[in-house]
Amino acid sequence: MRSAHTVACGLLGATPGSRLSCGERQEAWGWRGRTLGRPVTGPYGAGWLRVVQSPLDKAIGRLWTGPEDAERLVPRQVPRPGLRLVRQWVEGGNAYKAELYDHAVGETISPTPALVTADPPLAAPWWSDLRTALASLSTVHTDRTAVRQAYLDRAMPHYLAFLDGPVPTAPSSWSTAHGDLHWANLTGPELGILDWEGWGTAPAGYDAALLHAYSIGMPETAERVRRELSAVLDSEDGRFAELAVITELLQSAERGDNVELVPALRQRAEEVWHRMIADGAARTR
Structure with missing residues (x-):
C-alpha cells in the first residue's frame, strides 16, 4: 500500500x-x-x-x-x-x-472508531452542526444502499436472540445515512465527516444510533450523544436503529472487532427493547 x-x-x-x-x-x-x-x-x-x-x-x-x-x-x-x-x-x-x-479542517476525534481513552471536548456548535448535517443528508435521494432489509431479516433474530421475545426486523421508515459514522470519521473542533464509501439508505436514525454504539464504552460521551441526538434516539425509529446497529456490531465482534464493547452493547439492547415494549403497551391503552 x-x-x-x-x-x-x-x-x-x-x-x-x-x-x-x-x-x-x-x-x-x-x-x-x-x-x-x-x-x-x-x-x-x-x-x-x-x-x-x-x-x-x-x-x-x-x-x-x-x-x-x-x-x-x-x-x-x-x-x-x-x-x-x-x-x-x-x-x-x-x-x-x-x-x-x-485537507480536512481540524483533526480526527479518535484514531479508532470506538472511544476508548478520553471523552472528546466538543462544544455545543459542533453538535448543532452534526444535527443539521444528518438532517440534510437524510433527505438525499439515492439508489445506494447502506443497510439491506434482507440482512436485518437474517441477522437481527440471530444476534438479538438473548432478548425476551421476537424482535421486529423491518424499520418503520428508511432514510439516507453516512453508514459509518464513528469517531475516527469525524473531525473537530470544527465538524467534518470523512470516509463516504458506504453511504446510502438505512433505517431512519441509523447514523445517530451508530455513533452512540461506538461511544458506549465511555459513559459520559454516550450520555452526551443521547442528549444531543435525543430527537432521533428517543423516537420509534431511533430505538429500532439502535437494535439494528447493535446487531451489526455484535456480528463484527465475532471477527474480533471491538470485542470490549460487547457487554455494554448487550445491556443497551435490553434497555432499548424494554422501552420498545413499554411504548407499544402505552399505544394500546
Whole structure:
C-alpha cells in the first residue's frame, strides 16, 4: 500500500506534505489495511491522498464508487473535504484507486472508531452542526444502499436472540445515512465527516444510533450523544436503529472487532427493547 501511495502521488502530481519528512509521514489506515491516507501537497494546495485497494473482481459497486457519488449528490451543507481528483490502475491482480481530497479542517476525534481513552471536548456548535448535517443528508435521494432489509431479516433474530421475545426486523421508515459514522470519521473542533464509501439508505436514525454504539464504552460521551441526538434516539425509529446497529456490531465482534464493547452493547439492547415494549403497551391503552 505504501508503494501504491507513491504511484498515486505520481499520477496526481502530489508530494508528501511539506511539513513532514519521508520518514515522518502521518498515516491513516482503513479497515484491515484496505486503504491508506497521507497528507500531501498537490495541484490544489494542501490535501489528503487516499489509496484504496481491492481484488480486481470486487472493484465495483457502492463501496468502490461511494466517494465520487457523495461528491455529486450530497449537498455541501454536509461538511466534508472536497474530492478533487480520482485515478485508477491495475497491478498484480488488484485494482487501486487514488482519491485526492482537500485537507480536512481540524483533526480526527479518535484514531479508532470506538472511544476508548478520553471523552472528546466538543462544544455545543459542533453538535448543532452534526444535527443539521444528518438532517440534510437524510433527505438525499439515492439508489445506494447502506443497510439491506434482507440482512436485518437474517441477522437481527440471530444476534438479538438473548432478548425476551421476537424482535421486529423491518424499520418503520428508511432514510439516507453516512453508514459509518464513528469517531475516527469525524473531525473537530470544527465538524467534518470523512470516509463516504458506504453511504446510502438505512433505517431512519441509523447514523445517530451508530455513533452512540461506538461511544458506549465511555459513559459520559454516550450520555452526551443521547442528549444531543435525543430527537432521533428517543423516537420509534431511533430505538429500532439502535437494535439494528447493535446487531451489526455484535456480528463484527465475532471477527474480533471491538470485542470490549460487547457487554455494554448487550445491556443497551435490553434497555432499548424494554422501552420498545413499554411504548407499544402505552399505544394500546
